[in-house]
Amino acid sequence: MTVSTLDWGTTYRVTVLDLGLACCGVEVMAALEGHRPEQLAALGVDPVHAAGEAHVLVVSGTVTDVMLPVVIATYQEMPEPRYVISVGACSNTGGPYWDSYSVTKGIDQALPVHVAVPGCPPRPEALLDGLAALHRMVS
Numbered sequence: 232m233t234v235s236t237l238d239w240g241t242t243y244r245v246t247v248l249d250l251g252l253a254c255c256g257v258e259v260m261a262a263l264e265g266h267r268p269e270q271l272a273a274l275g276v277d278p279v280h281a282a283g284e285a286h287v288l289v290v291s292g293t294v295t296d297v298m299l300p301v302v303i304a305t306y307q308e309m310p311e312p313r314y315v316i317s318v319g320a321c322s323n324t325g326g327p328y329w330d331s332y333s334v335t336k337g338i339d340q341a342l343p344v345h346v347a348v349p350g351c352p353p354r355p356e357a358l359l360d361g362l363a364a365l366h367r368m369v370s
């Protein structure tokens with residue numbers, strides 16, 4: 232089922248796609264793949280695996296300049312309205328690899344980031360907090 236911002240504000244359901252690119256992706260998987268089903272249900276989060284079904288893109292891990300076009304293409308496949316949560320220092324700023332020639336220094340250079348979750352890595356609960364913050368923002 233595809234839902235929209237309006238649905239999130241009224242029925243509390245939203246589709247979320249995890250684009251895990253490095254270590255932070257494991258923490259996001261722990262948050263989204265069934266370890267905390269009651270918290271996901273309370274937030275109305277419905278994890279999906281196709282960009283065409285997702286209204287929230289979670290980018291977690293180190294984004295290299297080579298991978299950045301894939302991240303952008305994934306975002307562009309998503310239906311409107313669409314939102315981005317950046318998870319972890321690497322996705323937010325380049326993190327420990329900020330001075331690497333091959334690492335993108337924050338996906339906000341390429342995409343509109345609505346919520347940035349700090350940490351290296353953030354705990355799974357931090358993503359849930361980020362989803363709750365986005366929920367408050369759009370509803």
Ligand code: SF4
Pocket residue numbers: 253254255256291292293319320321322326327350351352353
């Ligand atoms: S922020 Fe830390 S834990 Fe997350 S992908 Fe980068 S190095 Fe790994």
